[in-house]
Structures are given as structure tokens and as C-alpha cells.
Amino acid sequence: MSGISKKLEGLLSAASFAEAGEFDTARDMMGNGRNVLLVLTGRETDVKSLKYAFSIAARTQAGLEVLAAADGSASEVLRLCEEEARRQGVTIKTTRKYGCIKEAVIKYAKDRRDLICVVIESTEALNTDCSSEQKKLAGVWEKLGCPLALVSEKTG
Numbered sequence: 001m002s003g004i005s006k007k008l009e010g011l012l013s014a015a016s017f018a019e020a021g022e023f024d025t026a027r028d029m030m031g032n033g034r035n036v037l038l039v040l041t042g043r044e045t046d047v048k049s050l051k052y053a054f055s056i057a058a059r060t061q062a063g064l065e066v067l068a069a070a071d072g073s074a075s076e077v078l079r080l081c082e083e084e085a086r087r088q089g090v091t092i093k094t095t096r097k098y099g100c101i102k103e104a105v106i107k108y109a110k111d112r113r114d115l116i117c118v119v120i121e122s123t124e125a126l127n128t129d130c131s132s133e134q135k136k137l138a139g140v141w142e143k144l145g146c147p148l149a150l151v152s153e154k155t156g
Helices: 003-019 023-030 046-060 075-088 101-109 140-144
Strands: 035-040 063-069 092-097 115-120 148-150
Touching: 003 046, 035 046, 035 075, 035 101, 046 063, 046 075, 046 115, 063 075, 063 101, 075 092, 092 101, 101 115, 101 140
Parallel strands: 035 063, 035 115, 063 092, 115 148
Antiparallel strands: none
């Protein structure tokens, strides 16, 4: 894909956010130094989230930041992520966190104007390693300051 095609695709992505009323996100997508935050929890469905996050990063010419469960459960997907980043020439930064994923995401993304979106498998995945009290944290997406993309598989 040529540089012009990538820029046009980025413009169209930004236009989609603007049409949805996300003007700050659209404006941010047009600038440089933007990142997609991928959250890996160690579930098998993390691979789907990885593919989705790379797709967004490629379309918007953004870097990729990965917040992974530090217990080692996400190690294989993290390895795949690093290989894919090298293959696609995408900048990647990895951080490992212990404990409640929901709290880790909120703390990590708080006041980060460079994040285009946060990609995670499901709202259920946000509760990984959370106490019953932590699971009650309502409206995590409202605290992020950027869109939360859920990549759930349909069941049934």
C-alpha cells in the first residue's frame, strides 16, 4: 500500500470518528505520535484483539502499546504481538501489570491524549484478577478519555 493510500485510509478513519461525534479523537488521529493500547489478559481470544489492534494501528499509522497480565498467562500472545510488530514495522511498547486489569487500564490510560483507543477482548476480560469490590467500578470507558474497543466473539 502506498503512502498516499495509507494517509487517505487514516483520513477516512478520522472522518468516521468525527461523524460519530468524537471530534477530539478525530483530531488526535490526524497528528503524529498516536498509539493504540492493546490489553492482553491471557485468554485465547487475545489473538483476536491483537489482530484488531494491529489493524487500527496500521490504518491510523499509530504505534502500539501493550498492557499485559504479568502472571505469564499472556506470554505466548505477547510473543506473537512482538513478532507481528517487527514484521509490520510498527513501534511497540510493552508493560506488564499485576492485579486487576480494569484498574491497570484506568491508571495506564489516565490523562493520555496520545491514545486513539483501548482494545480488549470483552468487558468480562476487564474484570480479570479483580476483587468483587473492584469489579463494581462502573463506566471504565468514561474514565479512559478515548474509545474502548471490545473484540468479543459471538456465542450461541
